[in-house]
Amino acid sequence: MARLIYITDPMCSWCYAFGPVVRVLDERHDVRVVTGGLRPFTRQAMAPEMAAAVVHHWHQVGERSGRPVRTDFFERHPAFVYDTARPSRAWHAARQIAPDRALAWLDRLQIAFYAEGLDPTAQSTWETVANECDIDPDELMAAVHAPESERAMLADFEYARGLGIQSFPTLLADCGERPRLVAMGFTPLDAVEQALEGVLARYAS
Numbered sequence: 001m002a003r004l005i006y007i008t009d010p011m012c013s014w015c016y017a018f019g020p021v022v023r024v025l026d027e028r029h030d031v032r033v034v035t036g037g038l039r040p041f042t043r044q045a046m047a048p049e050m051a052a053a054v055v056h057h058w059h060q061v062g063e064r065s066g067r068p069v070r071t072d073f074f075e076r077h078p079a080f081v082y083d084t085a086r087p088s089r090a091w092h093a094a095r096q097i098a099p100d101r102a103l104a105w106l107d108r109l110q111i112a113f114y115a116e117g118l119d120p121t122a123q124s125t126w127e128t129v130a131n132e133c134d135i136d137p138d139e140l141m142a143a144v145h146a147p148e149s150e151r152a153m154l155a156d157f158e159y160a161r162g163l164g165i166q167s168f169p170t171l172l173a174d175c176g177e178r179p180r181l182v183a184m185g186f187t188p189l190d191a192v193e194q195a196l197e198g199v200l201a202r203y204a205s
Contacts, residue, residue, distance in 0.1 A: 001028070001029050001030055002029045002030070002173055002174075002196060002200060003029070003030045003032070003173070003174035004025060004029050004030065004031045004032065004171060004172065004173055004174065004182070004196075005031075005032050005034060005171070005172040005173075005174055005179050006022055006025075006031050006032065006033050006034065006169065006170075006171055006172075007034045007035075007036045007160050007163075007165050007168060007169065007170040007171075007172070008022075008033060008034070008035065008036065008106070008168055008169050008170075009035060009036055009037065009038035009084050009088065009168050010035070010084065010087035010088055010090075010091055010106060010109055010110065010113075010120060011038060011039070011082065011084045011087060011110075011113065011120055012038050012084075012168040012169065013057065013058050013061045013069075013114065014061060014168065014169060014185055014186045015110065015168050015169045016061070016065075016067060016110040016111075016113070016114045017061050017064065017065030017067055017186045018065075018169045018186050018187070019067075019106075019107045019110055020067075021187070021188070021189045021192060022103070022107075022169075023103065023104075023107060024189055025171075025189075025192065026103055031103070032174075033095075033102070033103060033106070034156045034159055034160055035088040035091060035092070035153060035156045035157070035160075036156065036157065036160035036165055036168055036170075037084065037085070037088065037156070037157040037160065037161075038084040038168060039082050039083065039084045040083065040084050040085035040088065040157065041083060041085050042081055042082050042083040042084075043081065043083070044081065045078075045079045045080060045081050046074070046080060046081070046082050048074075051074040051080075052074075054074075055071045055073070055074065058071060058073075058114065059071055061114075061186075062114075064186065065186060067114070067115070068114070068115040069114050069115065070114065070115060070116065070117040072117060073113075073117050076117050077117075077119055080119065080121075081121070083121055085153065086120075086121040087109060087120045087121055087126070088153050088156075089144060089149050089150055089153045090109075090126045090140070090144050090149075091105065091106055091109070092148075092149040092152040092153050092156075093140055093141075093143035093144040093146070093149040094106075094130065094133075094135060094140060094143075095152075096143050096148060096149065096152070097135065097136075097139050097140065097143050098133070098134075098135045101133045101134060101135060104133050105129055105130065105133045105135060108129045108132055108133055109125070109126070109129045112125055112128065112129055113125075123141065123144075126140060126141070126144070127140065127141070163179065167184055167185065169183075169184075169185065169186070170183070170184045171183040171184070171187075171192065173196060173199045173200060173203070175199065175200070175203035176203075180199045180202075180203050181199075182195050182196050182199055183195055
C-alpha cells in the first residue's frame, strides 16, 4: 500500500473527471486529500464571456471522462461567484466530523455541481450532499462555522503552494524525503498505477 497525496479542489472540473480514479486509489492505498485552492476568495460574479469559455471547457471534460456535465449552469446561476474557498472549507468540516466519508462527500458535491447544476458554494447544497453521505447537516454546518475548518483549509492552501502545485488534480507519492509526482491532470487508472509503480521503484526506501 502506497501513501499518496491528492491535491484537488471541490470546484475543479478535471478533479471531477478524476473522481472515480481517486475513489479506487483510496480503496487500494492510503490517500491524503489536500485542497489546493483553485480560485479562493473570489468576490465578483463571472463575466459572461468567461462563463462561456468555462462551459466549453466543461464540455471537453465530459467528453473525455465520460462523466455527465450540465452546460446550463450559468444560465441557472447568472450571478454565480466562482469562490472555491467556500466548498473547500465545507469539505474540511466534513472531514473533521466524518473522515471515513469525506472523500465520498467531495465526489458527491462535484456531481451535484457538474452533473446536476447545483450551486457548490451554497449551504443548501452542502446539506443535501451531507444527507446523502450519512453526515448530519446541522453538525456539518456547525463545523463549517468553527475556526478549525478555516485553519485546516488555509493550511492546505499553504502546503500546496509550498510544493509549487498550481494545477489540479495532482497526485503525489509520499516517498519520505519529499513527495514525488505520479500524475498531473486527468489520468486513467491504469496509467496512474503504472506511474506509481515506477515512482515507488525509484524513490521508495
